[in-house]
Amino acid sequence: EAGVVQSPRYKIIEKKQPVAFWCNPISGHNTLYWYLQNLGQGPELLIRYENEEAVDDSQLPKDRFSAERLKGVDSTLKIQPAELGDSAVYLCASSLGVLDEQYFGPGTRLTVT
Amino acid sequence: AQSVTQLDSQVPVFEEAPVELRCNYSSSVSVYLFWYVQYPNQGLQLLLKYLSGSTLVESINGFEAEFNKSQTSFHLRKPSVHISDTAEYFCAVSKAGGGNKLTFGTGTQLKVEL
Numbered sequence: 073e074a075g076v077v078q079s080p081r082y083k084i085i086e087k088k089q090p091v092a093f094w095c096n097p098i099s100g101h102n103t104l105y106w107y108l109q110n111l112g113q114g115p116e117l118l119i120r121y122e123n124e125e126a127v128d129d130s131q132l133p134k135d136r137f138s139a140e141r142l143k144g145v146d147s148t149l150k151i152q153p154a155e156l157g158d159s160a161v162y163l164c165a166s167s168l169g170v171l172d173e174q175y176f177g178p179g180t181r182l183t184v185t
Numbered sequence: 186a187q188s189v190t191q192l193d194s195q196v197p198v199f200e201e202a203p204v205e206l207r208c209n210y211s212s213s214v215s216v217y218l219f220w221y222v223q224y225p226n227q228g229l230q231l232l233l234k235y236l237s238g239s240t241l242v243e244s245i246n247g248f249e250a251e252f253n254k255s256q257t258s259f260h261l262r263k264p265s266v267h268i269s270d271t272a273e274y275f276c277a278v279s280k281a282g283g284g285n286k287l288t289f290g291t292g293t294q295l296k297v298e299l
Contacts, residue, residue: 076228103285112194114275114289115229128286163228170285176221176228 074098076177078164084183090152093180097145097166104141105174106149107163115163121147122170154184187212187278191290199298200268206261206293208250208276215281218259220250223273223292232274235259236281246270271297 077096085091097104102123107115118137120128123144132139136155141147151158161181165174188211198204210216217236221229233244240252250261259276276290 112291114189114277114291115287116289117286120286165229167285171282172285173231173234174285174287176230178226178228 076164076166076175078162078177078180080180081178082181082183084185085154087156087184088153090150091154091182092148092150093162093164093182095147095149095164095166095177097147097164098175101166101168101175102144103167103170103172104147105165105167106139106147107165109161109163109179111160118149151182154182156184158182159184187216187280187288189276189278189288189290191276191293193293194291195294195296197296197298198266201265203264204262204266204270204295206274206276206295208259208261208290210257210259210276210278212257212278212280217279217281218250218252219277219279219287220244220248220259220261221275221277221289223275225272229275232261266295266297268297268299271295 079094104121106118109115119132121141124141139149161179163179164177167174190209219234220232222232223229233242235242235252243249248263273292273294275292277287
């Protein structure tokens with residue numbers, strides 16, 4: 073069974089440019105998570121989806137970050153415009169339901185120059 | 186809110202030696218506790234978890250962790266490590282029955298040397 077797929081794996085952009093990350097969760101998983109992992113830190117939740125509904129986006133910086141999961145499957149996380157401090161690894165995870173084990177993708181490493 | 190403290194950022198150890206990775210948590214409510222492992226260039230994988238019942242939990246590759254409520258700890262141990270155990274280990278906590286929101290520690294890099 074395929075795991076959580078994320079693309080791209082690496083992205084380098086200049087500050088003020090837009091960037092988007094894509095996540096394909098494990099088939100059948102209704103719950104999808106986006107995490108931010110800064111260097112030397114543990115992951116921090118940005119947003120959680122139950123199907124296509126964002127049920128916890130309290131940690132998402134809404135002035136520049138946006139996310140969507142239109143059909144309740146794939147999800148996209150966008151940053152516009154990117155800042156130097158956004159350099160980090162962006163992790164996607166999915167679970168069958170809200171109380172089930174989370175499976176993580178390999179992450180997208182973003183470098184903003 | 187919950188928080189997790191992993192005091193050791195790096196733990197070097199020789200192969201076949203025992204190891205303990207420390208994890209302490211803070212919470213005003215009952216919690217679930219987890220250890221995740223992250224191998225280079227891979228996503229986090231669940232190693233073991235404590236939800237309820239026996240306070241000693243084990244993984245399939247020889248790790249174990251013990252939930253100690255009085256000490257608010259969930260230390261990870263292995264009696265004999267292998268080179269392949271080299272990875273970053275994250276302790277995480279969530280509110281029991283509270284919707285699966287994980288709060289992670291800062292991670293401990295375990296480096297196993299020959």
